[in-house]
Amino acid sequence: DGGITQSPKYLFRKEGQNVTLSCEQNLNHDAMYWYRQDPGQGLRLIYYSQIVNDFQKGDIAEGYSVSREKKESFPLTVTSAQKNPTAFYLCASSRQGLYYEQYFGPGTRLTVT
Amino acid sequence: AQTVTQSQPEMSVQEAETVTLSCTYDTSESDYYLFWYKQPPSRQMILVIRQEAYKQQNATENRFSVNFQKAAKSFSLKISDSQLGDAAMYFCAYVVSTNAGKSTFGDGTTLTVKP
Numbered sequence: 001d002g003g004i005t006q007s008p009k010y011l012f013r014k015e016g017q018n019v020t021l022s023c024e025q026n027l028n029h030d031a032m033y034w035y036r037q038d039p040g041q042g043l044r045l046i047y048y049s050q051i052v053n054d055f056q057k058g059d060i061a062e063g064y065s066v067s068r069e070k071k072e073s074f075p076l077t078v079t080s081a082q083k084n085p086t087a088f089y090l091c092a093s094s095r096q097g098l099y100y101e102q103y104f105g106p107g108t109r110l111t112v113t
Numbered sequence: 114a115q116t117v118t119q120s121q122p123e124m125s126v127q128e129a130e131t132v133t134l135s136c137t138y139d140t141s142e143s144d145y146y147l148f149w150y151k152q153p154p155s156r157q158m159i160l161v162i163r164q165e166a167y168k169q170q171n172a173t174e175n176r177f178s179v180n181f182q183k184a185a186k187s188f189s190l191k192i193s194d195s196q197l198g199d200a201a202m203y204f205c206a207y208v209v210s211t212n213a214g215k216s217t218f219g220d221g222t223t224l225t226v227k228p
Contacts, residue, residue: 096214
């Protein structure tokens with residue numbers, strides 16, 4: 001079955017450590033996105049990528065970094081520069097040029113103490 | 114700034130009844146798409162319904178339908194014959210076709226379904 005996988009589901013880190021969240025899709029979608037969701041709030045865009053080896057900052061990119069070396073993969077690194085990293089992170093993909101509806105992964109809950 | 118406003122943080126409905134969730138948006142673009150997504154307690158976001166802005170006819174998907182008022186920039190979701198499985202957080206979103214597929218989301222409405 002096609003879809004998006006994110007791992008791990010729960011992640012715990014100590015303050016000051018960088019951590020990388022995995023996102024893989026086998027939907028053959030060109031575009032991929034990372035969102036942050038805080039309790040009771042909507043989704044805020046961190047980074048997005050329309051093609052391999054290219055990505056752009058979203059609304060809250062500070063303290064995060066990404067790479068897009070393969071079409072299927074779009075890992076997100078939460079760096080120690082991110083002031084409030086504890087949140088729920090969602091990865092999504094979409095097929096460009098057709099409706100633009102997004103397909104989401106199951107998410108990763110990151111807790112930094 | 115382009116925004117999406119969901120004015121009802123929480124709604125409740127009796128099982129088998131009908132409920133309408135409100136959404137307004139603000140864009141100066143003419144070519145865009147509107148969506149309602151559902152996020153149940155599992156937190157897996159899934160698409161509920163989609164509306165193309167150039168279509169006048171309101172979209173329907175089984176028990177879910179929308180009331181799209183383009184001039185008023187309003188996009189409400191109606192859930193008929195509500196079921197316990199409809200309990201979730203619902204997000205309204207839109208995408209401008211010329212904006213790299215970036216979606217703008219509202220803050221969501223939490224729907225409770227009472228048995």
